Amino acid sequence: MFALANWQLQRGLDKAQRMQSIDSASNSASYSLETLLARNQDIQDLPISFSGSINPQHVFLLDNRIKQGRPGFDVYVIAQSDTHYVLVNFGWVAGKQMRDDLPEVSLPDRLNDAQGRIVLPSDNPMVTETATHDALWPKVIQQIDIQFIEQVLHAEVLPFVITLTQSNEQFIRDWQPVVMPPEKHYAYAVQWLGLGIAAFFVYFFALRARLRSGLKKGSHEQDE
Structure with a gap:
């Protein structure tokens, strides 16, 4: 419990540091990809301000994305700049009533000076990818796995x-x-710390009562 309290504390400190970094980055001009x-x-x-061509047919739909209590998908597409794919x-x-009925989206053939933010995808080992390497599109994926997409x-x-940030009707x-x-x-850190302290005192008093009981039992045996 003490370890969990420390872990939550470190997570909070990391989040605070990241928020400061985001505030600082928000005051700077957009970078180019290069x-x-x-x-x-x-x-x-x-x-980032990004320009590149895309293939609107090759769409990845990130599953299990909830907005305001509604299930849906995040829409991902590979864009090609002059030198890189991203x-x-x-x-x-939003998703439709029937899960197999995937949403249809209208995408441009090219992005010109699109405004966005850089996001580093995280890997969740508990998530199992269900998409396949077949020729069917769009592909419903369970997490952003760059290696799988490659x-x-x-x-x-x-x-x-690149997560686009400009407002969009679609x-x-x-x-x-x-x-x-x-x-x-x-x-959460305070809660785990409190539980740890409570568990420690429960153990301490239980152990003390057990030791006292043992001492009294030993004393009676000597008297007999």
Whole structure:
């Protein structure tokens, strides 16, 4: 429990540091893709202005995305700049009543100076990918797995995502880099710490009572 309290505390500190980094990045001008690739520093959450062509037929739908209690998908497409392939998140669309009836989206053939943010996808080992390498599109995926996407497209893809942030009538783009605020992690840390302290005192008093019982039993045996 003490270890979990420390883990939640560190998570809160990391979130606070990231929010400060996002605030700082928000005050800077958008970077080009080439400028970001040339940076030796962390590019997570940095603003980007991107231009490139896309294939609107090759759409990835990230499953189990909930907005305001409604199930839906995040729409991802590979975009090609002059030198690189990169995955672009166009935003959220609602799902239909029948799960097998996938939403239809209208995508342009090209992005020109599209505004977005850099997002580094995380791997969840508990999630099992169900999409296949067949020729059927769109593909419903369970998480952003760059290696899987490279295998499907037979192309090398940059290890991050450009999440578009400009308002759009077709997609919901409420970019939330920090879903759980640091304060909630701190609250969880206090809860785990309190449980740990309570468990420690329960153990302490139970052990003391057991030792006293043993001493009294030994004293009676000596008297007999």
